[in-house]
Amino acid sequence: MKNVRNANVRYKNLDDKELEILAGVGLDKDEKERTATFLQSDDEVLFHKSLNPGIEIFPIEEALRKYPWVKEYYGKSFQLQGKDYPEDTQGGYFIWVKKDVHAFFPIQACLFLKRKSFSQRVHNLIIAEEGSKVHIIAGCASSYTSGESHHLGISEFFVKKGAYVNFTMIHSWKEDVDAEPKSIALVEEQAMFLSNYICLKPVRKIVMYPTAVLLGDGSKARFNSLLLAHPGSSQDIGSRVIFKARNTSAEIISRAVSLGGNIIARGHLKAESPKVKAHLECRGLMLNPEGLIHAIPELETFYQDVDISHEAAIGTISKDEIEYLASRGLTKDEATGVIVRGFMDTEILNLSQVLKNEIDKLTVETLKKGL
Amino acid sequence: MAKYTLQVKNLTVKVGSQTILDKINLKIEEHSTMILFGPNGSGKSTLIKVIMGISGYDIAEGDIIFEGESIKDLSIEERAERGIGIMFQYPPKIRGVKLEQIAQFLTKEEERIRALSAHLNLDKILHRDLNVDFSGGEMKRSELFQLILQKPGFFLLDEPESGVDMENISLMGRMLKAFLKEEKPACLIITHTGYILDYIEAKNACVMIDGCLFCLGHPREIFESIKKFGYEKCKECQREI
Numbered sequence: 001m002k003n004v005r006n007a008n009v010r011y012k013n014l015d016d017k018e019l020e021i022l023a024g025v026g027l028d029k030d031e032k033e034r035t036a037t038f039l040q041s042d043d044e045v046l047f048h049k050s051l052n053p054g055i056e057i058f059p060i061e062e063a064l065r066k067y068p069w070v071k072e073y074y075g076k077s078f079q080l081q082g083k084d085y086p087e088d089t090q091g092g093y094f095i096w097v098k099k100d101v102h103a104f105f106p107i108q109a110c111l112f113l114k115r116k117s118f119s120q121r122v123h124n125l126i127i128a129e130e131g132s133k134v135h136i137i138a139g140c141a142s143s144y145t146s147g148e149s150h151h152l153g154i155s156e157f158f159v160k161k162g163a164y165v166n167f168t169m170i171h172s173w174k175e176d177v178d179a180e181p182k183s184i185a186l187v188e189e190q191a192m193f194l195s196n197y198i199c200l201k202p203v204r205k206i207v208m209y210p211t212a213v214l215l216g217d218g219s220k221a222r223f224n225s226l227l228l229a230h231p232g233s234s235q236d237i238g239s240r241v242i243f244k245a246r247n248t249s250a251e252i253i254s255r256a257v258s259l260g261g262n263i264i265a266r267g268h269l270k271a272e273s274p275k276v277k278a279h280l281e282c283r284g285l286m287l288n289p290e291g292l293i294h295a296i297p298e299l300e301t302f303y304q305d306v307d308i309s310h311e312a313a314i315g316t317i318s319k320d321e322i323e324y325l326a327s328r329g330l331t332k333d334e335a336t337g338v339i340v341r342g343f344m345d346t347e348i349l350n351l352s353q354v355l356k357n358e359i360d361k362l363t364v365e366t367l368k369k370g371l
Numbered sequence: 372m373a374k375y376t377l378q379v380k381n382l383t384v385k386v387g388s389q390t391i392l393d394k395i396n397l398k399i400e401e402h403s404t405m406i407l408f409g410p411n412g413s414g415k416s417t418l419i420k421v422i423m424g425i426s427g428y429d430i431a432e433g434d435i436i437f438e439g440e441s442i443k444d445l446s447i448e449e450r451a452e453r454g455i456g457i458m459f460q461y462p463p464k465i466r467g468v469k470l471e472q473i474a475q476f477l478t479k480e481e482e483r484i485r486a487l488s489a490h491l492n493l494d495k496i497l498h499r500d501l502n503v504d505f506s507g508g509e510m511k512r513s514e515l516f517q518l519i520l521q522k523p524g525f526f527l528l529d530e531p532e533s534g535v536d537m538e539n540i541s542l543m544g545r546m547l548k549a550f551l552k553e554e555k556p557a558c559l560i561i562t563h564t565g566y567i568l569d570y571i572e573a574k575n576a577c578v579m580i581d582g583c584l585f586c587l588g589h590p591r592e593i594f595e596s597i598k599k600f601g602y603e604k605c606k607e608c609q610r611e612i
């Protein structure tokens with residue numbers, strides 16, 4: 001594996017079409033409104049840079065060489081959960097946000113699939129030290145040159161006491177690409193882990209069940225997702241929060257739309273402590289009889305003193321809504337588009353103002369093209 | 372010869388086996404306003420929904436002629452395209468879709484949206500989800516707002532003033548009056564209260580009872596008669612329409 005740091009060649013081998021795909025998952029190539037950047041294509045890290053001395057960003061292998069203590073973290077969240085993780089990974093990012101550092105602009109990390117039949121396997125490690133606050137936008141995408149490709153991404157988050165991590169992941173794959181993100185966040189006392197996931201482009205198969213473990217008193221987690229399943233795609237996507245401390249809370253919200261593809265929308269709230277408050281909400285829209293939406297919400301606890309709930313609803317767009325908009329002159333397709341874009345409400349995501357406008361624009365454009 | 376914007380000919384409408392409108396005949400001259408009275412459940416809303424092309428109603432017989440052509444087989448958006456606009460009695464809630472988005476669809480002139488929404492006290496409502504938790508009055512003002520932006524040549528208004536406070540009735544009434552003066556659309560307006568008559572000049576009125584139309588005449592006269600003698604009296608009138 002090579003690291004290329006010369007800014008002039010940072011996007012080498014990427015053509016305009018590919019840069020456009022990356023822009024579609026949030027890559028700001030001029031880095032104007034970004035605190036730090038990491039870009040990996042297949043197994044090659046093209047570029048990494050931080051503009052904030054309080055934030056370090058490296059390829060994971062380099063971090064392990066440079067800081068021996070990183071080994072202590074590597075794989076730890078999986079071991080603590082008694083889970084295996086593949087060790088044959090190549091690349092991935094290491095993000096270290098030092099104590100009390102607050103970054104106004106987000107950190108961007110992009111993983112790009114280019115080669116045919118390539119299997120990208122990365123291991124990411126994110127450490128937010130005590131009192132730090134950071135937004136990360138992670139874009140994962142495949143080039144038009146990819147095909148029969150596969151992405152596996154291990155992500156470990158260590159959100160220390162009082163820290164705040166807001167992680168927004170956007171996927172943009174193809175009909176012949178499979179993706180398998182596996183992530184665990186360990187959240188300490190009074191800390192907050194927020195995850196937004198957006199997948200609106202075609203893909204063959206995605207399986208993911210990111211988990212947040214609330215270890216410290218007063219910690220919080222939130223998972224929000226916007227999912228669109230095109231015909232032929234299969235998405236098995238869930239979010240899990242395990243509560244191991246008191247006064248913890250969480251919310252899982254998902255919006256799933258099937259255009260003919262299959263979505264299994266899972267959610268699991270597991271209260272292993274009293275004094276837990278959490279809610280899980282899944283709403284689905286079926287726009288094609290070929291598709292499938294299967295919502296599987298799970299609530300689990302041994303304790304009495306918890307308040308955990310869920311609501312799930314699946315339906316289709318009501319005729320009244322379409323006809324109302326038609327009476328204002330919208331065609332059936334325009335009306336459907338407006339309603340689906342409304343359903344895929346970015347308001348459910350907790351985005352910073354900087355990212356909100358960007359992501360609103362990205363989702364609206366993607367949905368306009370995709371419907 | 373008078374030119375008609377709308378002609379409803381011998382229209383029978385059913386839902387399943389139930390007849391809701393029975394051999395309705397109605398003519399509205401261009402630029403003129405027709406008032407439609409009638410008790411609850413008599414079929415008034417059904418008539419205007421069928422004119423707009425709303426689904427769920429089966430036209431068993433008859434025809435609807437708009438500006439000289441049958442529109443019976445046109446889609447809703449084609450009818451809207453031709454210039455028919457409707458204010459619904461019960462507009463649906465649409466989550467995630469803002470009133471402002473619809474306004475922007477209806478006109479490209481942002482300034483008109485700003486001015487008209489301010490005038491109708493809808494500034495705050497613009498950014499809310501359409502009809503979700505709107506008060507009764509807000510709902511009616513939002514409907515009128517959309518219609519005025521749409522500028523149809525033929526207005527279908529379903530109880531524009533019901534549930535609206537006196538001040539807002541006056542606000543809406545004056546706005547409608549100004550619009551009619553300026554754009555001269557034809558109108559079909561359903562009302563129970565008759566307040567709307569204080570603001571607009573209506574040429575004729577008729578009364579719907581049990582899916583049949585009765586008693587074509589002057590709106591004030593008919594309204595006074597309904598107040599004095601009730602709807603039953605209209606049935607006796609048997610005036611040809």
Ligand SMILES: Nc1ncnc2c1ncn2[C@@H]1O[C@H](COP(=O)(O)OP(=O)(O)OP(=O)(O)O)[C@@H](O)[C@H]1O
Nearest residue numbers: 386391409410411412413414415416417418427460
């Ligand atoms: N889709 C439908 N399916 C079944 N019945 C219907 C349907 N639409 C209307 N009706 C029935 O047809 C009749 C006429 O209804 P409509 O809404 O037209 O009355 P209206 O004159 O507008 O009454 P109101 O003054 O209460 O608004 C009512 O008995 C109503 O229940």
Ligand SMILES: [Mg+2]
Nearest residue numbers: 415416460529
């Ligand atoms: Mg009615």
